[in-house]
Amino acid sequence: MQRVLSFEQTPALAVPLRFFLTAPAFAVLAGVLLLWSGPGMFVSRWTPETLALTHLLTLGFLGMCMIGALLQILPVVAGIDIPYTRHTAAGIYGLLASGTVALSAAFLAESPVTFRIALLLLGCAFAWLLLSVLWRVWTAQHAAPMLIAIRMALTSLAAAVAFGLAAGSGFAWPLQLPLLLIADLHVSWGLLGWVGLLVAGVAYQVVPMFQVTPVYPQWMTRGLAWAVFALLVLRTAVSVLVAEWEPLLTALLVLVWVAFCVATFHLLRQRKRPKPDATTFFWKTSLASGVCAALLWTAALAFPTVEHHPAYPLATGALLIVGFGYSVINGMLYKIVPFLAWYHLQNKLAGSGAKPPSVKQLLPDRDAERQFELHLLALVLLVAATLFPGWMSHAAALAFIASSGWLWLNLLKSMRKYREMVSNASALPAV
DSSP, rough: OOOOOOOOOOOOOOHHHHHHHHHHHHHHHHHHHHHHHHHGGGGGGTTTHHHHHHHIIIIIIIIHHHHHHHHHHHHHHHOOTTTHHHHHHHHHHHHHHHHHHOOOOOOHHHHHHHHHHHHHHHHHHHHHHHHHHHHHHHSSSSOHHHHHHHHHHHHHHHHHHHHHHHHHHHSSSOOOOOOOOOHHHHHHHIIIIHHHHHHOOOOOOHHHHHOOOOOOOOHHHHHHHHHHHHHHHHHHHHHHHOGHHHHHHHHHHHHHHHHHHHHHHHHHHSSSSOOHHHOOOOOHHHHHHHHHHHHHHHHHHHHHHHHHTTHHHHHHHIIIIIIIIIHHHHHHHHHHHHHHHHHHHHHHHHHTTOOOOOOOHHHHHHHHHHHHHHHHHHHHHHHHHHHHHHHHHHHHHHHHHHHHHHHHHHHHHHHHHHHHHHHHHHHHHHO
């Protein structure tokens, strides 16, 4: 069952919007880095350029959007009061943005001093976020499925940050650390825990609401978050103590996420609106990418030649980060940003006699659909570039820059309409 939303507790528009409008800029920057690096980006997942690009996407795009969404969702869905919301949002935003730039620069320059600066900025950003919301999320009175998933997602974020800071310390100081193991745990908690569980938790609310589908089955909404979190804990323990059990636990994690993707596909097939919109296409692309990543992992487990191919980790990363994470967030931005603009316009125009435009007028479907087509092309080219970097890398970069830039432009256009309406209404006498 979906929780009733309490929009009277919604924060100021600037709180989530600064995150949403900045995120595409980091994606464009990642595309520019790919264009500059060319085929060298696809030599290994461990090259400085690849690590810099990965964190521009995971921290700069996914992280920005997810934190902005959390600051919007928690008061509305869970009634959680975030202390000093405006200052908290501004502080986390500034630290996260500057820390992401510093970390990417540190990878490219291979500078220990820059790594230390980046670790300080990012550590403060995530500490501020977690100290502001984690205790409140865990002590909230109700236990709606969405909130349970957010609890596990934020706890997973804490683990991902801890492993990330440990890995970064190996670059910042001459420490003898098992960097490969730490990096693997950082990726697992970050992508499968933080990103995956937050997407699932938000999906429980927004898929039925925006896509007009039946609700998720109770066995999934009640059990998925706990199952993923427990498997991640066990996988972390066995990775350190009994490494031979790790493939089994990874297989169970993959199975759980495939079940989520299949269940969401099934719900989308039952949409009550006959014509799919751009967000539907983004959701389907995200789910298909998740399933393809699972199939690729299964192939690597069955065939050692696949596992040892240099394209395997790069293709898996492209499918999970750009295919799964980026796609679904891109699609949800087309619902969240114009909806928030419309909602705040209603309040600002009250008593002015002016009528706010509809959500679709603020951001037309056709604009989003065209950007989706370009995003899909960029994703296909990115995956192909892991196999044929000499042919595809620059084409993939150009398509990704254009797609991310188009997303940015569409969001900015919707906010320009919002500002124009507010400005025009302020010039009218009160009714």
